[in-house]
Amino acid sequence: MSAAPTVIGTPLDVVDVKGNSMTLSMGPQHPSTHGVLQVVVEVSGEIVEKAEMEIGYLHTGIEKSAENLFWTQAATVIERMDYLNPLGNALCYVMAVEKLLGVADHIPERARAIRVLLAELSRIASHCVWLGTGGIDLGAISTFFYTFDVREDILDLLEQSGGARMHPNYIRIGGLNGDLPAGFLHRLDALIAKFPQRMRELRALLQNNPILRDRMIDVGIVSGADAVAWGLTGPSLRASGIAYDVRKAFPYCGYERYEFDVPTRDDGDAYARFLVRLDEMDEAMRIVSQVRKELDAPGPIMIADPKIAPPPKETIALSMEALIHHFKLVSESFRVPPGDVYQAIESPRGELGYYVVSNGDNRPYRVRTRPPSMYNLQALKLLAPGNLIADLVVMIGSLDPVFGEVDR
Amino acid sequence: MPSSQVPSIAGTALDPTAVRPPIDDAEIVRVAPAKLHAKLEALRAGGFSLLLDIGAVDYLGRDPRFDVVYHLLALATSPSTVASVGVPRRVRVLCGVGGTEPALITATDLWPNADWAEREIYDLYGIVFTGHPQLKRIQMPHDWEGHPLRKDYPLRGPAREATPRPAFALKSNVPAGTPPAGNVAAALQKRIALARGQRTPDGAGEKS
Amino acid sequence: MPGEFMLAKIDDVARWAQSSSVWPLTMGLACCAIEMMSVTNSTYDIARFGSEVFRASPRQADLMIVSGRVAQKMGPIIKRLYDQMADPKWVISMGACASSGGVFDNYAIVQGVDTIVPVDVYVPGCPPTPDGLLYAVNLIQQQIRQGGRGGILAKA
Numbered sequence: 001m002s003a004a005p006t007v008i009g010t011p012l013d014v015v016d017v018k019g020n021s022m023t024l025s026m027g028p029q030h031p032s033t034h035g036v037l038q039v040v041v042e043v044s045g046e047i048v049e050k051a052e053m054e055i056g057y058l059h060t061g062i063e064k065s066a067e068n069l070f071w072t073q074a075a076t077v078i079e080r081m082d083y084l085n086p087l088g089n090a091l092c093y094v095m096a097v098e099k100l101l102g103v104a105d106h107i108p109e110r111a112r113a114i115r116v117l118l119a120e121l122s123r124i125a126s127h128c129v130w131l132g133t134g135g136i137d138l139g140a141i142s143t144f145f146y147t148f149d150v151r152e153d154i155l156d157l158l159e160q161s162g163g164a165r166m167h168p169n170y171i172r173i174g175g176l177n178g179d180l181p182a183g184f185l186h187r188l189d190a191l192i193a194k195f196p197q198r199m200r201e202l203r204a205l206l207q208n209n210p211i212l213r214d215r216m217i218d219v220g221i222v223s224g225a226d227a228v229a230w231g232l233t234g235p236s237l238r239a240s241g242i243a244y245d246v247r248k249a250f251p252y253c254g255y256e257r258y259e260f261d262v263p264t265r266d267d268g269d270a271y272a273r274f275l276v277r278l279d280e281m282d283e284a285m286r287i288v289s290q291v292r293k294e295l296d297a298p299g300p301i302m303i304a305d306p307k308i309a310p311p312p313k314e315t316i317a318l319s320m321e322a323l324i325h326h327f328k329l330v331s332e333s334f335r336v337p338p339g340d341v342y343q344a345i346e347s348p349r350g351e352l353g354y355y356v357v358s359n360g361d362n363r364p365y366r367v368r369t370r371p372p373s374m375y376n377l378q379a380l381k382l383l384a385p386g387n388l389i390a391d392l393v394v395m396i397g398s399l400d401p402v403f404g405e406v407d408r
Numbered sequence: 409m410p411s412s413q414v415p416s417i418a419g420t421a422l423d424p425t426a427v428r429p430p431i432d433d434a435e436i437v438r439v440a441p442a443k444l445h446a447k448l449e450a451l452r453a454g455g456f457s458l459l460l461d462i463g464a465v466d467y468l469g470r471d472p473r474f475d476v477v478y479h480l481l482a483l484a485t486s487p488s489t490v491a492s493v494g495v496p497r498r499v500r501v502l503c504g505v506g507g508t509e510p511a512l513i514t515a516t517d518l519w520p521n522a523d524w525a526e527r528e529i530y531d532l533y534g535i536v537f538t539g540h541p542q543l544k545r546i547q548m549p550h551d552w553e554g555h556p557l558r559k560d561y562p563l564r565g566p567a568r569e570a571t572p573r574p575a576f577a578l579k580s581n582v583p584a585g586t587p588p589a590g591n592v593a594a595a596l597q598k599r600i601a602l603a604r605g606q607r608t609p610d611g612a613g614e615k616s
Numbered sequence: 617m618p619g620e621f622m623l624a625k626i627d628d629v630a631r632w633a634q635s636s637s638v639w640p641l642t643m644g645l646a647c648c649a650i651e652m653m654s655v656t657n658s659t660y661d662i663a664r665f666g667s668e669v670f671r672a673s674p675r676q677a678d679l680m681i682v683s684g685r686v687a688q689k690m691g692p693i694i695k696r697l698y699d700q701m702a703d704p705k706w707v708i709s710m711g712a713c714a715s716s717g718g719v720f721d722n723y724a725i726v727q728g729v730d731t732i733v734p735v736d737v738y739v740p741g742c743p744p745t746p747d748g749l750l751y752a753v754n755l756i757q758q759q760i761r762q763g764g765r766g767g768i769l770a771k772a
Contacts, residue, residue: 028693031642032670036690037647055524058646059547059726061563064556077719083647099431112596129650148657155654158503166647166743225485228458231521237626240486248490250498271451339429342479342500355477359424368463368481375461375521401573404646407547407687430740548664548724549689 028057032137032393037377039391039396049229049391051384053377058227058407066367070333071097072173074364078354079167080196081369082405084190087118087158088135088347090171093254093367096343096356097173100336101305110299111175112254117188117291118158118170119253119345120284125154126348127281131202134274134397138215143205150198153191160184174309175302185295192292195285198385201397216271220383220395230382231375234279234350236399238264239272246346253345258290270398277400280348308334349373349400369408373401423470426503434479434498445513450476452518456499459519463536464529468559472506474535478515504537514539521527532557627763628674634678635760641677641695645684648711648743652683655746665753674700675730678755681749685713686726698733706759708752709735712742714768747771 027038036057042050062081066074079086096313098104135143153257155165161180162168170177194281206212222232227240237244245262247255265272302309310329311322336358344353350372358364376399383395425492428436439447467473479503484493487606503514514537515522526537534555537543545552554561562569619650644652651767655662657672659737673675674697686694698707709729712718717727739752 026692029641029643029672029697033672036645046660056545056549056694057683057687058545059687059689060646060725061556062720064563064724065720065722068608080719083650086647099433100429129653144656145658148654149659152654152657152659163762164516165745166650177700181489193478226485227521228483228485231461231519233458233460242484243488243490244481244483244496245490250497264480264487264489266487275419323694336551336705337429338424339428339431341431342433342498351460353461353479355479356466365549366422367466368461368465368477369465374524378521378524395431547689553689561723563722568723612676 003218005058007187013210016126023051026389027393028054032396034133034396034401036407037396037401037403039380039384039392041384043389046105046388046390048384048389051180051380051392053380055374055377055403055406058403060404060408062408063367066364070362072329073366074367075172076167076169078369079169080092080404081371081408082347082349082352082373083166084129084345084402085122085347085349086167086265087122087162087171088345089145090169090374091119091253091313092343092345092347092352093356094171095352096316096341096354097336097364098297098357099341099343100339101173101334102337103174103308105307106305107175108300108303110295110297111301113291113294114161114180114301115171115253115257116255117288117295118161119309120287120291121154121157122287123284123348124281125158127277127284128154130348130397130400131206132275134400137207137397138207138212138395140212141171141208143202145318146198146202146216147172150195153187156248157184157187157191160187172302174305175300177264179298179301180248183366187294188292192285192289198240198398199278199282199285207275207278212274213271213392214395216274216398217267217269219270219387220273220398221267221269222383226379226382227268230379232350232371232379234376235273235276237348237377238262238378239276240268241266246344246351250344255287258287260284260287263309267406270394273400299388302339335360335362336364346371347372349402350376352405369405371405371408373399373403373405377401377406412454423467425475433442435500436500437535438502438504441503441512444501445515445518447501448480448518449516451501453495455482455498457516458483458487459521459525462515462522462525462529464509464535464557466533466557466559468562472504472510473509474505474533476503476505476512477501483484508537510534510535511538511592513537516540534558587591619732620625624647631707631761631763632728638665638667638679638706638760639677639682639757640667640753641674641697641701642670642672643680643682644646644693645682645686645690646713648683648714651681651743652681652710656748656756660750662750662753665750665757667753674698674709675702677701679706680706680751681710682714682729682733683709683743685708685711685718685720686729686732687724687739688726691732694729695732704760705735706736706756706765708737708739708756712740712746713758718742751765761766 021042021044023042025040028036028364037053040052041048063078065077072178073092079090081089128151130143132147159165162170222240224241227237243262243264260283263276297342306325311325315322338358338360340357343357344351349366355368355371359365384392458481458515462483463477465475482497526540529535530543531545531547532555710717714729718724736751737755739748740750
């Protein structure tokens with residue numbers, strides 16, 4: 001049937017025909033695999049008998065790169081793991097380093113509040129991509145345009161504050177890179193005002209749509225016990241009834257002072273995961289509205305420790321001390337006392353954790369990521385057999401993997 | 409106390425995991441490889457039902473050389489509310505493993521999601537997990553040689569390790585210094601020159 | 617009968633048709649893929665330039681936008697997809713990682729997709745904004761209309 005198979009993950013060329021079943025390679029280039037995933041499926045007609053996943057098509061060696069960069073530089077490569085939530089990656093890593101430095105309690109209030117604001121806006125933006133691409137998988141192409149319009153508003157805010165739509169490197173060790181520019185809060189208010197109407201439109205389009213319900217209800221059911229056994233976290237776990245949210249269980253960055261609910265469902269199917277994420281978008285905006293009230297008062301956005309925080313640019317030409325500190329920080333960076341720490345946040349995909357080890361040097365000794373997408377995706381092995389290929393597509397979408405994080 | 413005067417333990421035999429900074433992130437347990445599986449089983453029976461992650465660290469120069477780190481979470485397995493989930497407990501199990509062929513017993517019989525995590529550690533560190541259903545590479549191509557995340561593996565890979573990092577070089581398929589040619593290039597050059605207020609070859613625009 | 621005939625070279629007409637309907641391949645690898653998706657949304661709207669749809673099958677695509685970092689495992693796949701595309705085909709190397717390896721000068725990333733496939737336009741950025749990608753597609757369209765290929769600085 002074909003030339004000798006090219007062995008990369010598993011043979012790509014081979015279409016194996018054994019009795020009634022056929023082995024096909026779905027991916028790594030595929031419109032519905034949400035990135036570079038290869039699922040080698042053994043199908044009998046349209047029914048999947050076995051699904052073997054091959055990952056690693058985006059392995060970037062980020063953890064090794066981080067070991068060869070300064071503590072501040074490592075944040076830039078770490079941001080590129082979960083590329084739908086770069087500020088979240090940076091936040092988690094930066095908090096871990098701040099704990100090792102012993103300055104976690106000294107981060108200024110305003111910086112802390114802006115971090116929460118951006119983390120929640122990122123959550124909404126990430127869920128917008130999930131919903132848009134999930135809709136395309138099902139054939140509901142209009143959803144994409146609605147959700148990406150909301151996302152554009154959020155990316156405008158991220159660009160205004162951090163300088164870039166994605167990967168702004170705005171959350172730094174000790175605080176933030178700079179204060180919010182003039183006009184930001186005005187734009188944020190406009191978004192807060194227009195968001196409820198947008199969500200109503202999305203819900204009206206989708207939530208009770210009979211085709212969507214048909215495609216998602218009772219597809220990819222994960223029981224609570226299975227979800228825990230397979231290490232699911234985030235909306236995938238909460239849709240199976242287990243209300244574990246890192247923001248409530250191990251509050252960080254001041255989340256304990258905001259009022260928000262943790263949406264949970266009991267059905268454990270793709271529809272439940274869909275509803276949980278929609279509710280999470282509303283809850284995230286609820287947090288954003290509360291944080292907004294704290295941002296009118298001015299304040300510092302970087303810790304006042306000259307050994308960690310670079311001096312303000314305008315002082316470098318005037319003060320010898322500022323010049324020397326700047327030079328030392330840029331050429332050699334600061335050293336972090338030895339020790340190891342595990343810091344976790346609630347990313348849109350689940351518990352994102354960093355296990356950071358320092359041996360006292362000016363570079364991380366090890367940054368191990370706890371990638372929620374990798375563990376969420378693994379559950380597909382449990383879910384796929386016995387379902388249609390079309391259901392497989394829905395299941396991948398409902399688990400919401402990001403391959404920058406799965407492969408790193 | 410962050411400071412450029414912090415003594416580095418780089419190059420010393422001091423183990424970063426032995427230094428316990430005042431951080432309350434998890435209960436820490438260190439076990440020997442022989443007792444690892446029993447300890448994990450006991451922890452799971454004691455309520456630590458969710459395996460968050462298995463990671464490895466290469467402490468080159470220390471004996472045992474590697475640490476394999478298990479992050480566990482004590483979580484209910486039946487539907488719960490935020491109130492009943494409460495504050496889950498975290499535990500971090502560190503297991504030092506070394507030798508010329510480092511190996512540990514697999515945890516896939518306790519938690520199915522240990523599968524990929526152990527494959528990744530095998531791929532990137534070369535630690536074998538005995539009893540694993542299919543221990544093969546997961547991130548690197550299957551015919552890759554070496555274990556990239558080990559400290560003695562060069563960052564840029566053995567193939568490129570000796571080549572210097574390129575200085576800034578024009579990426580084009582003509583030799584550097586060749587003037588650009590063709591309609592598109594010329595139009596672009598003209599537009600750039602006009603934007604800069606410079607005189608263009610055909611006389612349009614003026615020098616600022 | 618003035619006004620009822622239009623004369624043109626077939627080449628020009630063909631190139632005009634080709635440049636007005638460049639259909640990219642869905643080759644989203646990493647972060648740049650998200651910006652590539654943003655270029656299809658209503659704010660940037662690549663459809664008005666003729667790229668109405670992105671085709672999943674390389675047989676039906678004209679343009680391969682390599683959007684994202686190319687890992688060692690993915691390299692042969694990209695070459696294979698490029699070979700499967702029917703002529704004439706063009707390649708945009710989107711972003712720093714595809715153009716040169718970007719921030720990842722390490723064992724895992726191919727240092728520039730032009731070591732695997734010939735590239736017509738490079739787009740700098742990490743990731744480039746969707747405007748940058750739109751400009752790149754415009755440059756490809758110009759290249760098609762000029763009849764040229766092989767890079768904007770290439771010898772004609």
